[in-house]
Amino acid sequence: MAGPPISRGAGARQRVLRAALEVLDADGLAGFTMEAVARRAGASKATIYRHWSGTGPLLIDAMDATFRPFPTPDTGRLATDVAQILGAFVTLLENAPFPRLLAAFIDAAERDPTLAALHADLTRRRREPLLVVLARARDRGELPGRRSGTAHRPTHQPVLLPPLHRAPARPADPGRRRHRPGPASGQ
Structure with a gap:
């Protein structure tokens, strides 16, 4: 949903960044295009391209702004x-x-x-x-400190931000065996 045409200045930049996040949220990465962001922000593609050379730099600025x-x-x-x-x-x-x-x-x-x-x-x-x-x-x-002569290895990092963005791997089906054709199979 596009709002009124975007003006120039810092307010315009914030509106484009907000629109970029809205497009990313609504359409995912596949729908994250300069055209979609311009439409959502009520701006021309020329306005968007004046500030960002492509979707990568726009996505970087939008995520950093969050x-x-x-x-x-x-x-x-x-x-x-x-x-x-x-x-x-x-x-x-x-x-x-x-x-x-x-x-x-x-x-x-x-x-x-x-x-x-x-x-x-x-x-x-x-x-x-x-x-x-x-x-x-x-x-x-x-908390215990480092022992003298040992290297410090942060043990808390995997607990802090586990890779929650990944779908869990599907367990292997023990009844299904992968067959790879090769010289021994004659295929």
């Missing part, structure tokens, strides 16, 4: 601090199209190195408050 840092609480208790961060994450998941947008974005990032770099940066920024909270808890003695 980033809102989580709070970095400092209540003095690890459990309370982590609960506040997780509460902010749940609110994000419940009140925004974020999960659908992120799934489409990750799908695109697997094919585009520039999008992959932005995804890595957004993930790093999203994790930062929790890493700060964990470091403070370690400093207060709530």
Whole structure:
């Protein structure tokens, strides 16, 4: 649904970025075109192309514009601090199209190195408050510190942001055997 024609300036940019996210949410990556974004924003394609050379740069700017840092609480208790961060994450998941947008974005990032770099940066920024909270808890003695002479390997990362955007793999059917024709089979 297109609104009134887009004007120039910062307001126009925000309207295009919002329209880009709406198109991505409604139509997925396959429907994410400059034409669709222009139509949704009520802008001409020339206006869109004046600011972005293609869908990749537009998607990067649109996803980056959605980033809102989580709070970095400092209540003095690890459990309370982590609960506040997780509460902010749940609110994000419940009140925004974020999960659908992120799934489409990750799908695109697997094919585009520039999008992959932005995804890595957004993930790093999203994790930062929790890493700060964990470091403070370690400093207060709530978590064990590094042992002398051992390398630090963050064991919490797989728990923080598991790959939820992936559909679970289908279990193999034990009754079905793959047959590959080859020289031994005569095919």
